[in-house]
Amino acid sequence: MSSLPPYLSIPERIWHYTFWVICGAVLFFLIFPLLVITPLSFNAVPFFTFTKEMLAFDPAGYSLVWYEEFFTSLNWQGAIRNSVIIAFFSTIIATFLGTLASLGLSRPNMPYRTLLMSLLISPMIVPLIIAAAGMFFFYSRIGLQGTHLGVILAHAVLGTPFVVITVTATLTGFDNNLIRASQSLGASPTTTFFKVIVPLITPGVISGALFAFVTSFDEVVVVLFVGSYRQRTIPWQMFSGIREQISPTILAAATLLIIVTIALLTTLELLRRRTERLRGVTPS
């Protein structure tokens, strides 16, 4: 916070501090729900609220029982396994197809670029409930409803726009002279691709892949319709858990998901800095 200039009038000073209080309140509103969930997940009793023991910081009020439940119960174990399998394969499909398409889209004189782009990112625009409904009807007709393959394909589709957007963004700043330089120095197109293009777009591809991974890992609407109990993911399990019996295991799952999010955000930020450094821009 910078010190105030001396010429400000009293109302201006009051307003300045009021403004900071307002902004502080908004920041609090944004972060409070995430903060409150973590201590609640250590609750010793199956309630969604702070007990007297917890407020008194009595160790008896806290326990790891819900974490134990999360890692040992069959329902949650299956959910963790499914989440990882589905997110992993859908990320691979989305990243491969999305990167290839972005390389094509970013080539000079690409025909119908705008039209193709809007088709390719349409899965991001269409409301999830509509995508889920359409996929439910069509996938049950071709026998993919209630299979892992069906959910993986559905999640791959939802993830591709993120890959396309991040990779094309990386390629917009791409200096085509680098390719010309490499070729004029005698490199074959293959060598140019692997030695010049790939290292430069890798950060974009990785962040696109992370976006695709998070999309699949967090997605619940499509998996509710296209999947069944056998394809239950962590969000699926949380959703049905909230609807049926509320247990703080959901809060334990939520806390772990927040930790995963923080890890992903940190990775993304490090990647962003690396890209900027590679381009010769000092990270802000």
Next chain:
Amino acid sequence: MEISQEKSVLVTADGTPLKISLARAQRRSKIVAFSMVLPLLIFILIAFLIPIADMLSLSVDNSITKEILPKSVIALQNWDETSGELPDEVVFAAMVEEIKKAKIARKHTRVGQRLNYESSGFSSLFRKAGRKVKIIKKPPYKEALIKSDKRWGQIYTWQVIKQFSTEYTDGYYLAALDFKRNPTTGKVESLPGKESIYLKLFWRTMLLSSLITFLTFIIGFPLAYMLATVSTRLSNILIIFVLLPFWTSLLVRTTSWIALLQQEGVINDFLVLVGIINNDGRLAMIHNATGTVVAMTHILLPFMILPLFSVMKTIPKSYVRAAVSLGAHPWKAFWKVYFPNTGPGIGAGSILVFIIAIGYYITPALVGGSSGTFISNRIAYHISSSLNWGLGSALGVILLGIVLALFMLYDRIVGIDNMKLG
């Protein structure tokens, strides 16, 4: 050196004119570029666009009547539904035969179910007929069928069957907008106020989404302004407060709001503890519209702040300083100089939040109760509970139309290419 006249056309090493060679190279490059996009295009087409087209066809599909009762439908064509007389024996004979056949294939209830959407009672009529037709072995079928259930003797029954025997129907769309085709006259009538639920639901979805958009704007604007005006170091730290919720699973955020808002939840407990409300007067903040609005405002707030922030970052601080030094009151300088410059950010953020809000399903389903649910919840209900897929699809197509129209607006303001993440 001599320059020959014929050689004025430039050629490449192998003798082809340069122009043709260039065109060829460009065409090749276009084909290469396109073939790189093609795999993803095909994938999206099969796994995403065709399913949506499939939903579109489901919303007008009415082939079930014709499929299960083909002969009866043809025979009914010769019957004048305005004559005031029942169809003749041929129609009844075809109907009995086809219900028998459908009963074996266990499909007779599906016709009943379809016609039941138009006029209640048909489901039971066909289920009953499925049980009774096996005792009807010989003509006259007309008397026998009417004996099994006197509704077969009503002209109205046959009018409904004839009216809804066409291959395609607009019936689901009419139902989705609270209209109905009168089976007797074929005219479109609006449903009485009590039965009209979908227009109300569309209206509520729009209203709550607008309210959520407005709240995210009011709450998000000051923070975006602060993030854009403080030092980069500080804003880099504070933006984490926006990005962390943005990237946290929406189920996690919805769960926290349940923990906070419910009757025995954190906020109510706190208010009781402090003494603002007493234990019997706990506030009902969840499983109603309040719950939906509060939770969704929180969930969609980053979608407002991030576009606002990125636009505000580009507004030079010197603009406001210039206005103030020219004698404008700081308020006026802000209002007349700074605020209009944030227009594109406000437009982008508002449309984005609104588009996401009107299609939201999970949060209203978990915290919306009955007064805070959206049209999406109704679509999900028709798909998984009532199994009226046609109506669910029709509602979905209308919602999709609204979203696409808004998205075109977004594209005009921001441009698809400028979409940024995080």
